[in-house]
Amino acid sequence: MCGITAVYHSDSSEPPSTLDNAMALLVASLANIQHRGPDSEGTWVSPDLRVGLGHARLSIIDLETGQQPLSDADDMIHCVVAGEIYDHERIREELEAQGSVFKTKSDSELVVHLYKRDGFDLLTSLRGEFAFVLFDSRRRHLFAARDRFGIKPLYYTISDGRLLIASEIKALLPFNWRAEWDLDSIIQSGDFSDDRTVFKGVNKLMAGHSLLYRSSGYIKIQSYWDLNYTAPDTPSTSTVDEMIMTIRSLLFKAVELRLRSDVPLGVYLSGGIDSSAIAGIAMHLLKEKNPNARLATFTLAFPDAGDNDEGPIAGRTAAFIGANEHMVKVTEVDLVDVLEETIWHAEQPIFSFHGPGKYILSKFVQDKGYKVVLSGEGADEFFGGYAWFPMDYLRRPDPAGLALGLELPSDAERNAILDRIQLAAVPLMSLSKNSYSDAQLARKMLGGISTHRAYASAATAGAELYSAAALLVGGEPDAALTMAQGVPPQIREKAISGEWHPLNVASYVSAKTLLHNCILNSIGERTEMAHSIEGRPPFLDHHLVEYINALPPSLKVKPIKQDNQTWSFSDKWILRQVVQPYVTEELYSRRKLSYNAPPSRREEGDSGLVPLQEKFKDRITQENVEKIGFFDWSFVQETLESYLDHPVFAPDGSLDRHSQFLLYVLSFIVLQERFNVPAWRP
Ligand SMILES: Nc1ncnc2c1ncn2[C@@H]1O[C@H](COP(=O)(O)OP(=O)(O)OP(=O)(O)O)[C@@H](O)[C@H]1O
Numbered sequence: 001m002c003g004i005t006a007v008y009h010s011d012s013s014e015p016p017s018t019l020d021n022a023m024a025l026l027v028a029s030l031a032n033i034q035h036r037g038p039d040s041e042g043t044w045v046s047p048d049l050r051v052g053l054g055h056a057r058l059s060i061i062d063l064e065t066g067q068q069p070l071s072d073a074d075d076m077i078h079c080v081v082a083g084e085i086y087d088h089e090r091i092r093e094e095l096e097a098q099g100s101v102f103k104t105k106s107d108s109e110l111v112v113h114l115y116k117r118d119g120f121d122l123l124t125s126l127r128g129e130f131a132f133v134l135f136d137s138r139r140r141h142l143f144a145a146r147d148r149f150g151i152k153p154l155y156y157t158i159s160d161g162r163l164l165i166a167s168e169i170k171a172l173l174p175f176n177w178r179a180e181w182d183l184d185s186i187i188q189s190g191d192f193s194d195d196r197t198v199f200k201g202v203n204k205l206m207a208g209h210s211l212l213y214r215s216s217g218y219i220k221i222q223s224y225w226d227l228n229y230t231a232p233d234t235p236s237t238s239t240v241d242e243m244i245m246t247i248r249s250l251l252f253k254a255v256e257l258r259l260r261s262d263v264p265l266g267v268y269l270s271g272g273i274d275s276s277a278i279a280g281i282a283m284h285l286l287k288e289k290n291p292n293a294r295l296a297t298f299t300l301a302f303p304d305a306g307d308n309d310e311g312p313i314a315g316r317t318a319a320f321i322g323a324n325e326h327m328v329k330v331t332e333v334d335l336v337d338v339l340e341e342t343i344w345h346a347e348q349p350i351f352s353f354h355g356p357g358k359y360i361l362s363k364f365v366q367d368k369g370y371k372v373v374l375s376g377e378g379a380d381e382f383f384g385g386y387a388w389f390p391m392d393y394l395r396r397p398d399p400a401g402l403a404l405g406l407e408l409p410s411d412a413e414r415n416a417i418l419d420r421i422q423l424a425a426v427p428l429m430s431l432s433k434n435s436y437s438d439a440q441l442a443r444k445m446l447g448g449i450s451t452h453r454a455y456a457s458a459a460t461a462g463a464e465l466y467s468a469a470a471l472l473v474g475g476e477p478d479a480a481l482t483m484a485q486g487v488p489p490q491i492r493e494k495a496i497s498g499e500w501h502p503l504n505v506a507s508y509v510s511a512k513t514l515l516h517n518c519i520l521n522s523i524g525e526r527t528e529m530a531h532s533i534e535g536r537p538p539f540l541d542h543h544l545v546e547y548i549n550a551l552p553p554s555l556k557v558k559p560i561k562q563d564n565q566t567w568s569f570s571d572k573w574i575l576r577q578v579v580q581p582y583v584t585e586e587l588y589s590r591r592k593l594s595y596n597a598p599p600s601r602r603e604e605g606d607s608g609l610v611p612l613q614e615k616f617k618d619r620i621t622q623e624n625v626e627k628i629g630f631f632d633w634s635f636v637q638e639t640l641e642s643y644l645d646h647p648v649f650a651p652d653g654s655l656d657r658h659s660q661f662l663l664y665v666l667s668f669i670v671l672q673e674r675f676n677v678p679a680w681r682p
């Protein structure tokens with residue numbers, strides 16, 4: 001993916017005094033995101049110097065002539081595009097038949113011609129992961145948009161009467177934008193839950209949204225696409241076998257389109273079924289065209305992780321599909337080494353080793369000479385893969401599933417299992433002892449589901465972390481409520497009225513929070529682009545997702561009766577049937593394992609510190625914490641001392657609550673230093 005940057009000086013602000021100054025600002029901005037586009041660089045500045053566009057290119061399609069910014073023949077439309085627009089050759093032919101004359105062979109140029117033909121409705125024709133900014137000189141407006149799932153990042157702010165917009169926040173710094181903490185967003189977990197970041201006034205353009213800006217300073221953000229789910233009592237018109245065939249053909253198409261590249265391409269292969277399915281299908285499609293085709297797979301292995309190491313199982317998958325396997329083996333020392341760079345690239349607090357792991361993996365892929373990888377994100381959200389989903393699945397009956405003839409628990413059984421699961425629910429790794437105060441309201445607003453409360457306890461910090469002065473301004477943290485409030489009112493209405501099954505509400509919230517603001521960002525795109533690697537997740541093809549979202553919930557979290565009496569639940573059941581021929585038997589029948597990068601353990605009687613402890617001891621000092629301005633040092637100190645004395649290890653070997661929490665604090669120390677953020681003061 002490339003990096004883009006843009007500025008529009010409204011009537012109330014002074015544009016740069018010379019063309020050279022305008023260009024210098026764009027070039028400085030691009031320099032901060034050069035990792036996103038090391039292959040070439042281009043800028044465009046309007047004759048009145050009010051508008052500037054910049055593009056750092058990672059060349060993937062049309063290596064010869066695809067440089068950007070792009071413009072139309074009349075020099076009236078100018079744009080910069082990051083990411084990939086699939087199926088571009090077909091749309092291009094259609095446009096050419098209608099008279100469009102293309103200057104390049106780049107997929108990105110479609111944006112110019114589709115905009116000329118359809119105006120803002122061009123978005124309906126775009127399939128893929130993209131972010132773009134376009135300036136229409138005739139109408140004097142700037143139009144920007146982001147793909148339907150938020151795979152490609154795009155941030156904006158209004159600063160000194162200008163709209164600034166860029167792929168990464170750090171690209172705003174050369175425009176003399178000054179970072180400040182957004183205390184309210186930080187305490188209320190806006191960065192995880194909605195369109196806010198940790199920086200005041202800097203927002204994400206959310207997935208499936210566009211932005212319009214005019215010289216008067218008028219700004220309008222609109223949704224052009226959203227997830228939709230079928231009402232629970234809508235009878236299916238096809239059989240389960242037909243559904244399996246339809247999903248298979250949609251998934252094949254999604255993978256096939258994403259195999260189109262003019263540079264070397266591989267697959268990120270873990271020990272899970274999602275990426276293994278992508279690898280298996282990709283290999284199958286490549287072999288159909290060329291029986292000798294090979295596919296490169298890239299795996300991050302943790303030899304110290306025992307049974308949690310995904311390396312061996314990924315190795316067996318690579319052998320099964322006949323791929324060229326590449327494996328990078330990492331230890332805690334390696335992960336700790338890249339922690340700070342990962343936070344700088346993610347531009348958000350992190351609370352696990354996932355991001356650092358992916359950061360190492362993308363460097364490894366880059367060193368091997370590859371530029372594009374397919375990966376498995378998105379399957380868990382839409383096929384029902386998360387461990388906490390059965391709870392929301394069980395909250396309501398599934399009449400469409402019953403109408404298909406599936407054997408499902410009776411209402412009495414369903415309620416009894418739900419009660420049991422809720423009582424026995426092992427608390428998720430938690431950053432906080434009391435991360436939400438008014439969970440009942442947050443639940444009610446989304447029709448009673450549990451999923452957002454699980455995220456609130458796992459991925460956000462509670463009141464004990466903040467100083468009394470900060471809480472006086474930012475209020476009591478209530479991340480579950482922030483997530484519920486972030487859901488548009490018309491969707492909340494569907495959740496409350498039952499028009500959407502609770503499992504679907506859980507899927508929606510997961511897609512807009514965990515996936516959008518974390519998995520695709522600090523664990524995904526940002527760690528990939530840190531080393532100029534373009535990630536393509538075929539499960540996030542909107543044609544595929546629209547079809548899956550219409551299926552009965554019981555085909556995703558499928559109840560299975562054992563010994564004629566007890567029920568268990570198969571996660572992603574229908575996906576398993578779809579991909580069975582392309583994955584190993586062990587993967588077909590294996591339950592989801594979370595991606596873990598465990599810290600090393602201190603041996604009994606060993607007085608030395610493990611690398612993560614060293615890091616925290618060195619960096620989480622009173623001076624550094626107090627400089628941030630809103631944390632309560634005595635609480636941080638207590639947590640730090642307790643972690644240094646008695647590191648607690650989670651049963652599966654992943655990071656425990658203390659280290660997650662300290663990682664979160666460390667993130668703010670790093671962001672403050674790198675973005676030069678002044679201390680927050682009441
Ligand atoms: N250890 C790893 N090595 C290589 N790639 C990985 C690894 N872990 C995760 N990935 C990549 O990142 C994607 C998202 O990771 P995540 O942990 O969310 O897995 P997932 O959605 O459960 O998918 P999977 O079933 O493939 O593990 C994976 O689908 C895979 O492409």
Ligand SMILES: NC(=O)CC[C@H](N)C(=O)O
Pocket residue numbers: 001002003057058059060061062066081082083084085106107108534
């Ligand atoms: N890296 C990107 O964002 C790719 C942009 C465009 N598809 C190209 O190939 O140049």
